[in-house]
Amino acid sequence: MCLPEIKDTKQKSNQKYKCETGGLRKVPRLTFPASVSLPLALAMHPQLVPWLIAAALSLTLTRMCSSSTLNPISDADKIVTLPGQPEVSFGQYAGYVTVDEKQQRALFYYFAEAEADPASKPLVLWLNGGPGCSSIGVGAFCEHGPFKPSGNVLLKNDYSWNKEANMLYLESPAGVGFSYSANTSYYNSVGDQMTASDNVAFLHNWFKKFPEYKERDLFITGESYAGHYVPQLAKLIVQSKLFNLKGIAIGNPLLEYSTDFNSRAEFFWSHGLISDATYESFNTLCNESQIIRQLASGTLTPVCSRVSSEATREISKYIDTYDVTLDVCLSTVSSQSAVLNKPQESENIDVCVEDETVKYLNRKEVQEALHARLVGVSTWTVCSEVVKYGFQNYEVPTITILGKLVKSGIPILVYSGDQDAAIPLLGTRTLVNNLAKELGLNTTVPYRVWFEQKQVAGWTQVYGDILSYATVRGSSHEVPFSQPERSLVLFSSFLGGRPLPEGP
Numbered sequence: 001m002c003l004p005e006i007k008d009t010k011q012k013s014n015q016k017y018k019c020e021t022g023g024l025r026k027v028p029r030l031t032f033p034a035s036v037s038l039p040l041a042l043a044m045h046p047q048l049v050p051w052l053i054a055a056a057l058s059l060t061l062t063r064m065c066s067s068s069t070l071n072p073i074s075d076a077d078k079i080v081t082l083p084g085q086p087e088v089s090f091g092q093y094a095g096y097v098t099v100d101e102k103q104q105r106a107l108f109y110y111f112a113e114a115e116a117d118p119a120s121k122p123l124v125l126w127l128n129g130g131p132g133c134s135s136i137g138v139g140a141f142c143e144h145g146p147f148k149p150s151g152n153v154l155l156k157n158d159y160s161w162n163k164e165a166n167m168l169y170l171e172s173p174a175g176v177g178f179s180y181s182a183n184t185s186y187y188n189s190v191g192d193q194m195t196a197s198d199n200v201a202f203l204h205n206w207f208k209k210f211p212e213y214k215e216r217d218l219f220i221t222g223e224s225y226a227g228h229y230v231p232q233l234a235k236l237i238v239q240s241k242l243f244n245l246k247g248i249a250i251g252n253p254l255l256e257y258s259t260d261f262n263s264r265a266e267f268f269w270s271h272g273l274i275s276d277a278t279y280e281s282f283n284t285l286c287n288e289s290q291i292i293r294q295l296a297s298g299t300l301t302p303v304c305s306r307v308s309s310e311a312t313r314e315i316s317k318y319i320d321t322y323d324v325t326l327d328v329c330l331s332t333v334s335s336q337s338a339v340l341n342k343p344q345e346s347e348n349i350d351v352c353v354e355d356e357t358v359k360y361l362n363r364k365e366v367q368e369a370l371h372a373r374l375v376g377v378s379t380w381t382v383c384s385e386v387v388k389y390g391f392q393n394y395e396v397p398t399i400t401i402l403g404k405l406v407k408s409g410i411p412i413l414v415y416s417g418d419q420d421a422a423i424p425l426l427g428t429r430t431l432v433n434n435l436a437k438e439l440g441l442n443t444t445v446p447y448r449v450w451f452e453q454k455q456v457a458g459w460t461q462v463y464g465d466i467l468s469y470a471t472v473r474g475s476s477h478e479v480p481f482s483q484p485e486r487s488l489v490l491f492s493s494f495l496g497g498r499p500l501p502e503g504p
Contacts (some may be wrong), residue, residue, distance in 0.1 A: 129224030227253025263427030
C-alpha cells in the first residue's frame with residue numbers, strides 16, 4: 001500500500017497516514033472451521049482485532065491509490081504545465097464555473113495556490129476593472145501573478161502575490177476574456193447588479209470544486225472599476241453570510257463619479273500637464289465629469305468640446321495619463337483604465353508587455369493547457385469587445401457601500417498609485433477621509449510615510465483600525481505593474497492586519 005505523493009492542499013489537508021513503501025506488515029494466516037463465525041473467531045483470538053483493522057484500512061487506502069485523483073471535481077481543472085513556464089512547486093488550476101444553467105452563462109478563472117504552505121494561507125479573489133477587462137490578462141499575467149509572458153516563454157515573477165496567498169483570478173462579467181454567455185443578448189445590458197450576483201454564484205459553485213477553501217479566510221481585491229465590483233460583491237456576501245470574508249482592498253478605485261473624475265483637472269495642473277488657463281476652464285466652464293457624461297450620451301456641447309480639446313493638446317498624445325511619469329511605450333495594462341475614458345479615446349493605447357500577453361493567451365496550446373475556449377468570439381482580448389456596460393452604472397456611488405461594510409466589521413484598504421491621472425489620489429483620499437468623518441472614526445495612524453526596504457514607498461493613514469488609505473510612490477493606475485516590490489509589501493501587510501512599515 002502506498003499513497004501518492006501529496007503536494008497540494010486539497011490532498012494534504014485530509015491525509016493522516018504516511019506512505020509506507022513496504023506496506024503494512026502481513027497478517028498471520030489462521031484458519032477456522034466453516035462452522036466458526038467471525039465474531040466467535042475474534043473471541044477465540046482477540047489478537048486478530050488490530051490486524052483486521054489494519055487490513056480494512058489497507059483496503060480503503062489501496063482503493064484511494066487506485067484512483068488517479070483524490071478530488072476528481074477540482075482535478076479536472078488542474079493545469080499540468082503552461083507552455084514555456086519555469087518549473088514551480090505550487091498547484092495551478094483553470095476552467096469554467098457555471099453561474100446560470102438556464103442561460104448557459106459561465107465564468108472563467110485561473111487559480112494559483114500559494115508558493116509555500118498553501119493550507120495556512122488565505123484565499124484572495126482578484127477582480128480587474130474596465131468595466132469589462134480581464135483579471136487574468138491584466139492582474140495575473142501583467143501585474144501580480146506568478147508569471148509574465150516574454151516571447152514564447154513565461155518568466156517567473158519574483159513579486160507574485162501567491163507568495164502570500166492562494167490567488168484566484170476571475171474574468172467577469174460574462175463576455176470578458178474566456179467567460180461567456182450562450183445567450184448573447186445578455187451582453188447588451190450588463191450592469192453592476194448582475195455582475196455582483198454572478199460573482200456570488202461563481203464563488204458558491206467554485207467552493208463546490210474546492211470545498212477545502214470554503215472556510216478559509218477570504219479577501220476580495222481589485223482595481224479601477226473594481227471600485228464597483230469589489231464593494232458590491234462584499235455587500236452581498238455580508239448580507240448572505242455565505243463565506244468567511246475578512247477584508248477588501250481596492251486600488252485606484254472608482255468610488256464616486258464626480259469627485260473621482262473632477263479631481264483629474266487639479267492633478268493635471270499640479271503636475272504641469274495643463275496651463276493655468278485650462279485649469280481655470282475646467283473649474284468655471286466645463287468639468288471632466290460633464291465631458292465624459294456628454295460624450296457617452298453623444299451630446300458634447302461646444303463649450304465642453306473646446307475645454308477638452310485644449311487640455312488634450314496641452315497634455316499631448318505622448319503622455320500616458322495612467323502614469324504621467326513613464327514613457328508612452330507602456331503595457332496595455334492601462335487599457336482597463338482606457339475603458340473608463342472610452343468616450344474620449346480616439347486611438348488605441350500603445351502596446352508593449354501586454355502585447356505579449358495577448359499573443360500568449362491566443363495560442364491554441366495555451367488555451368488547451370488552461371482548459372479554455374473561445375465562445376462567440378474569434379480571439380481573446382484584454383478588454384471585452386462584446387460587453388456593453390450601461391453607463392448609468394458609472395454614476396452609482398460605492399463609497400457609501402464601504403461605509404456599510406465598515407459598520408459590519410469588514411476591514412478596508414483603499415490605495416492609490418500616485419502617478420495615476422485616470423482615478424487620481426486627490427479624489428480618492430478626499431472620499432476616504434470624508435467617509436471616516438461621517439462614520440466618526442478616529443485617526444489611529446496619523447498621515448505618515450511608509451517604507452519598502454530603505455526607500456519611502458508611499459504615505460498612509462488609518463481610521464479606527466478598520467479603514468486604511470495608502471499611496472504607493474511612483475506607481476501607476478495598476479500599482480503592481482509599475483511598483484511590484486512595494487505592492488507586495490502593501491498586500492502582505494494588509495493580509496496580516498499589520499501597519500505598513502514605519503522605517504527602513
